[in-house]
Amino acid sequence: MARADHTVESDAAPVPGLSATRSTIREWLAGVGFALPYLLVAGAFLFGPLLLGLYMSFYDWNAVFPAQSEFIGLENYRTLINDPRFWNALFNTVYFVVLTVPTIVVCSLLLALGVNREVKGRWLLRTIFFSPYVLTVAVIGLLWEDLFNANGLIPYHFGTEGWLTSPELAMPAVAIATVWWTLAFNFVILLAARQNVPDRLYEAAKLDGASSWRMMIDVTVPQMKNPLIFVIITTFVGSFQVFGQPFIMTQGGPSFSTTTVVMYLYNTAFSTGDFGYAAAVGYVLFMILIVVSATNFYVLGGDDS
Amino acid sequence: MSTRTESLLDGTDLSVEQARSIAVHAALYGAAALFVLPYLWMFATSIKPREQIYSSVPHLLPSGVTFQWYRQLLANSEIVGWTVNTVILAGSTTIAVLIVDAMIAYSLTRLEWPGRRVVFSVIVASFMVPGIINLVPVFMIVSELGLVNNLLGVVLPSVANPLGVFMLYQFFRDIPDELEEAARLDGFSRIRIFTHITLPLMRSALAALGLFIFIWTWNAFLWPLVILQDSAMYTLPIGLVTVQDTMGVTEPGIVMASAVIASVPLLLLFLVLQRHLVKAVEMQGSVG
Numbered sequence: 001m002a003r004a005d006h007t008v009e010s011d012a013a014p015v016p017g018l019s020a021t022r023s024t025i026r027e028w029l030a031g032v033g034f035a036l037p038y039l040l041v042a043g044a045f046l047f048g049p050l051l052l053g054l055y056m057s058f059y060d061w062n063a064v065f066p067a068q069s070e071f072i073g074l075e076n077y078r079t080l081i082n083d084p085r086f087w088n089a090l091f092n093t094v095y096f097v098v099l100t101v102p103t104i105v106v107c108s109l110l111l112a113l114g115v116n117r118e119v120k121g122r123w124l125l126r127t128i129f130f131s132p133y134v135l136t137v138a139v140i141g142l143l144w145e146d147l148f149n150a151n152g153l154i155p156y157h158f159g160t161e162g163w164l165t166s167p168e169l170a171m172p173a174v175a176i177a178t179v180w181w182t183l184a185f186n187f188v189i190l191l192a193a194r195q196n197v198p199d200r201l202y203e204a205a206k207l208d209g210a211s212s213w214r215m216m217i218d219v220t221v222p223q224m225k226n227p228l229i230f231v232i233i234t235t236f237v238g239s240f241q242v243f244g245q246p247f248i249m250t251q252g253g254p255s256f257s258t259t260t261v262v263m264y265l266y267n268t269a270f271s272t273g274d275f276g277y278a279a280a281v282g283y284v285l286f287m288i289l290i291v292v293s294a295t296n297f298y299v300l301g302g303d304d305s
Numbered sequence: 306m307s308t309r310t311e312s313l314l315d316g317t318d319l320s321v322e323q324a325r326s327i328a329v330h331a332a333l334y335g336a337a338a339l340f341v342l343p344y345l346w347m348f349a350t351s352i353k354p355r356e357q358i359y360s361s362v363p364h365l366l367p368s369g370v371t372f373q374w375y376r377q378l379l380a381n382s383e384i385v386g387w388t389v390n391t392v393i394l395a396g397s398t399t400i401a402v403l404i405v406d407a408m409i410a411y412s413l414t415r416l417e418w419p420g421r422r423v424v425f426s427v428i429v430a431s432f433m434v435p436g437i438i439n440l441v442p443v444f445m446i447v448s449e450l451g452l453v454n455n456l457l458g459v460v461l462p463s464v465a466n467p468l469g470v471f472m473l474y475q476f477f478r479d480i481p482d483e484l485e486e487a488a489r490l491d492g493f494s495r496i497r498i499f500t501h502i503t504l505p506l507m508r509s510a511l512a513a514l515g516l517f518i519f520i521w522t523w524n525a526f527l528w529p530l531v532i533l534q535d536s537a538m539y540t541l542p543i544g545l546v547t548v549q550d551t552m553g554v555t556e557p558g559i560v561m562a563s564a565v566i567a568s569v570p571l572l573l574l575f576l577v578l579q580r581h582l583v584k585a586v587e588m589q590g591s592v593g
Contacts, residue, residue, distance in 0.1 A: 030495045031418030038409035039424070042465035046431055049442035056442060066445070114333045127579060128337045134571040134582075136524035138542035139564045143347050146557050153346060153363045180343065188583055189590035227590055241437050244526045248546055262437055269441050270531065282438040289435055
């Protein structure tokens with residue numbers, strides 16, 4: 001085969017256009033061929049569903065006989081606006097976001113800056129702070145449920161009864177477990193970002209007599225701006241989608257005080273079986289996430305790269 | 306050593322520096338202790354005798370060692386099957402993602418074809434789409450395919466991984482293509498160049514991505530929870546959560562034993578291959 005191709009090409013050499021077209025077409029075919037498996041799977045399970053979900057959200061979807069679903073226009077979205085359970089879930093989620101995002105971002109930054117210094121046992125510290133990253137949310141949920149339980153370690157020292165049965169303390173308990181679990185990812189990214197800041201910037205600042213606080217504000221933070229924005233946005237997006245921790249630790253209770261938007265979506269779809277409405281909840285959450293990410297990006301002044 | 310003696314002799318400057326260093330060490334090791342505490346609790350509770358678990362004063366360290374919780378767990382739950390399912394799921398997803406993502410990343414960086422720039426932008430944009438929006442429609446599709454309660458129904462939706470494409474894209478772009486050029490002149494086919502030259506050059510990037518995907522899938526919760534409905538099909542994360550229900554009793558010792566079984570393989574993997582995992586996470590940071 002290969003030899004035959006060579007002779008064809010050398011025959012065609014005097015007419016450059018012809019061989020160029022042939023090899024170009026072959027290159028196109030190879031390119032599309034290599035891309036095809038991904039494009040097919042992404043079409044079926046990523047992009048297709050994005051449209052299907054929008055479509056479903058306009059229907060009173062019949063989970064058993066999809067063909068018998070009834071088109072109801074924007075009715076699902078109208079119901080959602082007047083649905084106190086949705087607003088409660090959204091409120092709880094925002095509360096969770098407020099508890100977790102600043103804590104995670106500030107703590108991971110402090111730990112990263114600390115480990116970046118000349119400390120003894122740096123490898124050990126980095127390993128410890130990074131390790132929760134490899135745990136499943138099931139372990140996080142069960143472990144912290146036990147720690148926060150009525151006869152667990154934490155209520156024995158802090159508070160009175162079990163945190164998870166208290167409407168005031170249940171969400172903070174879920175937030176603490178989440179901070180312990182998700183700090184790791186941001187910590188690693190910020191540590192790498194800090195190590196990429198050139199030392200000469202600090203030497204120059206030191207020569208100018210800058211205090212370490214001023215160096216942090218004038219050198220560290222501006223130099224780490226893009227990684228910081230990345231960390232803030234991904235933490236926001238992640239916290240808005242919280243599901244496993246409350247699902248395992250509290251089942252959304254007590255009295256729905258820890259039911260989040262994704263839990264509500266899950267219950268609507270798989271307990272109530274209202275797929276059209278659940279798809280609408282998903283799309284509204286999507287819109288919220290886009291607005292939150294764009295606002296973050298704009299407020300924090302991310303560059304256009 | 307010499308700087309230390311100097312600082313003792315002259316100047317307060319270095320002792321301020323020393324005080325700060327002590328404070329930093331104290332803060333970091335204090336934080337590390339808080340991080341270690343939950344692990345200690347998990348391991349200790351899984352080997353504590355019953356009376357210690359139910360005592361009104363919590364014990365951080367076990368007074369004696371018992372393996373009764375592990376024995377009960379192995380005897381009365383399907384944890385062995387769950388472990389097998391988890392290994393199959395994580396292994397097959399990792400292999401599928403590596404093949405499919407490496408192929409398209411190769412195509413996007415090395416081959417010229419119309420529309421490839423658009424395709425790449427769409428993939429980068431899809432990185433921003435949170436998976437949760439697709440929960441209901443993907444479930445519909447998987448159930449139409451008859452893959453509910455089938456591991457394949459968990460694997461397929463995870464194969465198209467935009468993050469993986471992006472990571473490999475950056476790596477392919479940074480490898481000089483002289484070797485491939487030479488191979489092409491020697492009449493190697495595209496597929497041979499890909500499998501014999503490009504992929505071997507990419508070993509470290511593939512290892513980092515593979516480890517990341519393996520851990521990610523091992524730990525996946527929401528999607529397996531939706532798709533796997535029969536307890537024999539569960540993965541470890543789903544099985545763990547149901548241990549209490551299926552065994553009919555709440556035994557913290559058994560629950561913590563199951564948590565240990567689900568975490569120890571990954572913690573060991575993590576200790577050995579931490580470098581690769583750090584790399585995979587750092588690569589994600591460079592997306593931003």
